[in-house]
Amino acid sequence: MSDNHHHEENFFQKYIWSVDHKIIGIQYGITSLLFLLFGFSLMAVMRYQLAYPEAVIPYIGEWFFSESGGVMLPENYNTLGAMHGTIMIFLGVVPLAVGAFGNYLVPLQVGAPDMAFPKLNAASYWSYFVGGVVMMASFFTPEGAARSGWTSYPPLSIFESGQTMWLLGMVFLITSSLLGSMNIIVTIVQLRAPGLTWFRLPFFVWSQLVTSFLLILAFPPLEAAAVLQLMDRIAGTSFFLPSGLVYAGSAVEAYGNGSPLLWQHLFWFLAHPEVYVLILPAIGIVGEVLANNTRKPLWGYKSLVYAISFLGFMSFIVWAHHMFLTGMGQTMSAFFQLTTMIISIPSVVVLTAFFISLWGGSIRFNTPMLFALAFLPMFGIGGLTGLPLGVAASDIFLHDTYYVIGHFHYVVAPGTLFALFAGIYYWFPKITGRQLHEGMGKLHFYPSFLAMNGVFMPMFIQGLAGLSRRMYDGGQQYAHASDVLHWNEFMTISAFILGLAQIPFIVNIFITLSSKKSKDRNPWKATTIEWSAPSPPLPHVNFESAVEVHHGPYEYSVPGKDEDFCPQTTP
Amino acid sequence: MSSIPYILEERPDTGLNNAKLGIWIFLASEVMLFGGLFSAYVFLRFAAPEGDFDYWGSKLSVPMATFNTMVLITSSVTMVMSWASLKLQQFDKYKMYLGITILCAAAFLFVKYFEYTGKFHHGIYPSSSTFMGIYFTLTGLHVLHIIGGMVVLIFFWTKQADKMWAENQDLLANRIEIIGLYWHFVDLVWIFLFPILYLL
Numbered sequence: 190m191s192d193n194h195h196h197e198e199n200f201f202q203k204y205i206w207s208v209d210h211k212i213i214g215i216q217y218g219i220t221s222l223l224f225l226l227f228g229f230s231l232m233a234v235m236r237y238q239l240a241y242p243e244a245v246i247p248y249i250g251e252w253f254f255s256e257s258g259g260v261m262l263p264e265n266y267n268t269l270g271a272m273h274g275t276i277m278i279f280l281g282v283v284p285l286a287v288g289a290f291g292n293y294l295v296p297l298q299v300g301a302p303d304m305a306f307p308k309l310n311a312a313s314y315w316s317y318f319v320g321g322v323v324m325m326a327s328f329f330t331p332e333g334a335a336r337s338g339w340t341s342y343p344p345l346s347i348f349e350s351g352q353t354m355w356l357l358g359m360v361f362l363i364t365s366s367l368l369g370s371m372n373i374i375v376t377i378v379q380l381r382a383p384g385l386t387w388f389r390l391p392f393f394v395w396s397q398l399v400t401s402f403l404l405i406l407a408f409p410p411l412e413a414a415a416v417l418q419l420m421d422r423i424a425g426t427s428f429f430l431p432s433g434l435v436y437a438g439s440a441v442e443a444y445g446n447g448s449p450l451l452w453q454h455l456f457w458f459l460a461h462p463e464v465y466v467l468i469l470p471a472i473g474i475v476g477e478v479l480a481n482n483t484r485k486p487l488w489g490y491k492s493l494v495y496a497i498s499f500l501g502f503m504s505f506i507v508w509a510h511h512m513f514l515t516g517m518g519q520t521m522s523a524f525f526q527l528t529t530m531i532i533s534i535p536s537v538v539v540l541t542a543f544f545i546s547l548w549g550g551s552i553r554f555n556t557p558m559l560f561a562l563a564f565l566p567m568f569g570i571g572g573l574t575g576l577p578l579g580v581a582a583s584d585i586f587l588h589d590t591y592y593v594i595g596h597f598h599y600v601v602a603p604g605t606l607f608a609l610f611a612g613i614y615y616w617f618p619k620i621t622g623r624q625l626h627e628g629m630g631k632l633h634f635y636p637s638f639l640a641m642n643g644v645f646m647p648m649f650i651q652g653l654a655g656l657s658r659r660m661y662d663g664g665q666q667y668a669h670a671s672d673v674l675h676w677n678e679f680m681t682i683s684a685f686i687l688g689l690a691q692i693p694f695i696v697n698i699f700i701t702l703s704s705k706k707s708k709d710r711n712p713w714k715a716t717t718i719e720w721s722a723p724s725p726p727l728p729h730v731n732f733e734s735a736v737e738v739h740h741g742p743y744e745y746s747v748p749g750k751d752e753d754f755c756p757q758t759t760p
Numbered sequence: 761m762s763s764i765p766y767i768l769e770e771r772p773d774t775g776l777n778n779a780k781l782g783i784w785i786f787l788a789s790e791v792m793l794f795g796g797l798f799s800a801y802v803f804l805r806f807a808a809p810e811g812d813f814d815y816w817g818s819k820l821s822v823p824m825a826t827f828n829t830m831v832l833i834t835s836s837v838t839m840v841m842s843w844a845s846l847k848l849q850q851f852d853k854y855k856m857y858l859g860i861t862i863l864c865a866a867a868f869l870f871v872k873y874f875e876y877t878g879k880f881h882h883g884i885y886p887s888s889s890t891f892m893g894i895y896f897t898l899t900g901l902h903v904l905h906i907i908g909g910m911v912v913l914i915f916f917w918t919k920q921a922d923k924m925w926a927e928n929q930d931l932l933a934n935r936i937e938i939i940g941l942y943w944h945f946v947d948l949v950w951i952f953l954f955p956i957l958y959l960l
């Protein structure tokens with residue numbers, strides 16, 4: 190604390206070009222929530238199309254699909270699908286889970302004044318921002334936005350329009366994640382307050398540490414793949430183009446000898462760890478909320494830490510379970526089936542430990558807790574439905590059907606998104622000094638919970654009946670799917686109810702923000718370090734005095750104490 | 761803001777300062793980046809018809825690349841010397857060695873420029889063959905890394921360094937150590953690129 194004379198910061202320094210991890214966290218949070226809303230809207234349009242194929246899309250159809258008289262064409266559907274996936278994952282969930290929650294909470298939970306590299310932190314946000322702008326701008330280019338799926342499989346992605354902008358956008362997003370996760374790792378390793386030993390770290394911090402390692406090691410191969418695909422598109426190379434390829438009726442003029450499978454390997458080497466990037470921070474948040482609201486230590490804290498570390502490691506050697514149908518061979522399939530079955534073990538450990546944590550607790554059913562509790566069975570469904578996809582024999586039948594869409598959405602939507610909601614309700618008082626309204630929170634939770642299941646549960650039924658994913662007409666052209674098509678309307682209505690159910694949430698935020706600040710810095714009576722800082726924590730330094738840690742993260746209901754919680758900083 | 765601990769001094773239990781850990785993690789990600797591209801190279805080489813890679817590989821100039829290898833190894837040595845000079849409080853020598861490092865980087869780029877334009881003159885482009893594609897991609901990415909490093913080196917060669925030296929000697933030494941680690945890594949990448957592209 191060498192510079193004692195304060196210099197006043199103007200609005201731009203304070204809120205736009207800030208290097209304070211709290212402001213950057215909030216920037217990440219607002220931007221990613223807007224992107225989530227946008228990704229959801231794209232999906233709402235798709236869902237309308239799936240329920241009423243070939244119908245004119247009401248209100249917006251004449252604007253966006255004017256050439257076809259307001260009807261969505263197959264290529265429009267492809268664009269919406271690809272961008273929904275891309276936006277939800279790379280611009281929505283990861284920036285919210287790692288950029289916003291990680292940034293805001295990690296320094297506070299380790300008792301640090303800021304991130305280790307504040308300027309890199311700002312650079313990370315602005316790189317994300319530019320990546321987002323590039324992705325958005327691609328909608329307005331003559332070519333339009335990408336339409337080859339979020340997976341961007343070649344050879345199609347080499348020829349389809351919009352892909353170049355997608356690749357450029359991805360380079361910025363990858364850079365942003367690399368800077369961000371490097372910062373998080375160094376902050377956790379180096380800036381832990383005195384007394385905060387490794388096994389006194391809150392579980393959330395552990396989850397961020399493992400997540401950051403995944404980002405650091407898994408994203409660069411995708412960057413490599415993106416560079417190669419960019420070369421294929423603009424320099425005429427043929428890394429991913431096999432010889433003798435025919436596209437749109439004519440032979441492709443390229444050297445050939447390339448391999449579309451190479452892309453799939455490089456892509457899934459990132460994208461499998463990426464799904465753990467989507468779920469680990471969520472698990473971390475749920476752990477915090479559960480411990481706090483059961484008023485009990487998190488059951489099996491050390492096993493949880495070991496489980497997610499093992500999970501992180503294993504996630505690098507399961508990627509080809511997405512490729513059983515590519516004919517990569519029996520030996521490869523056998524290996525990746527085995528690793529996939531092994532990686533399910535730590536996930537089960539996590540879920541089991543969470544369920545046992547509930548046992549015998551005096552549970553407080555507040556809004557964060559409701560979302561956290563809902564996470565458990567939803568993540569359970571998502572995880573268990575994944576097992577048949579990890580075994581080649583059943584995956585051959587299920588691959589590329591709506592079953593897959595149902596499976597991973599159970600993990601990321603009612604799973605991760607609910608955990609993120611839990612986190613927002615739980616830490617809102619720390620960030621703003623004001624507690625979100627409970628009644629409106631419940632009005633947000635219950636309809637969301639029902640509607641989520643209304644959207645995704647029928648997908649299993651449709652998928653098991655053989656309905657393929659990425660069908661712009663919802664599967665009308667397939668006779669074998671006709672028995673399950675009536676679900677489409679139900680799912681679409683559920684999706685719109687899900688959209689409506691977010692209104693109480695948005696209203697709640699604005700009403701709460703305009704209410705009076707509370708003086709209570711620890712309304713949940715929590716133990717972790719962030720709650721001993723003022724709400725919001727002080728600019729640039731967070732805590733009024735140097736932090737010293739004397740306790741483990743979850744000393745709730747310790748026998749023989751007057752209060753049922755003992756903050757980590759209490760001597 | 762300067763209340764962030766362990767910017768220069770080592771944290772006792774980890775034995776590292778922040779920037780040192782940061783650069784190691786950054787280099788780990790770089791290893792994965794080039795590792796991804798190397799695996800792509802191996803994959804494509806196996807997929808290519810007999811002799812295809814050899815035929816196209818023989819069009820590269822081994823003498824030029826050998827010269828460049830020497831240049832980069834020299835630059836790595838002078839990079840260490842410049843850091844050592846700082847530690848020995850010899851600021852003038854620091855500037856000299858860093859200057860040589862920068863010149864080496866420039867020489868490398870100069871040779872690379874002639875290699876590239878030579879290929880273009882003979883009508884050889886990335887699209888000419890899979891080998892040429894991966895050659896231009898790998899070396900091009902490496903050149904970008906050289907340019908990036910060079911920009912930082914030049915920054916620490918300007919008046920900026922004199923200022924830092926006057927204000928905080930340890931900070932300058934730390935920064936030079938960090939950029940040095942990066943520079944060694946970039947050399948190391950070339951040490952891998954040279955045999956697999958030119959010699960195999």
Ligand code: HEM
Pocket residue numbers: 229232235236270271273274275277278282337338339340467594598601602606644657658659660684
């Ligand atoms: C919350 C409500 C959500 C709904 C109702 C929803 C619905 C859908 C639908 C209908 C599809 C298209 C299926 C097809 O045509 O094949 C889809 C695809 C997809 N969604 Fe979602 N989604 C939601 C949230 C999310 C979230 C939170 C994520 C990621 C974190 C996500 C990631 C994806 C991905 C990656 C695809 C595949 C895109 C592709 O085919 O390339 N979705 N979603």
Ligand SMILES: [Cu+2]
Pocket residue numbers: 460461464507508510511
């Ligand atoms: Cu996977």
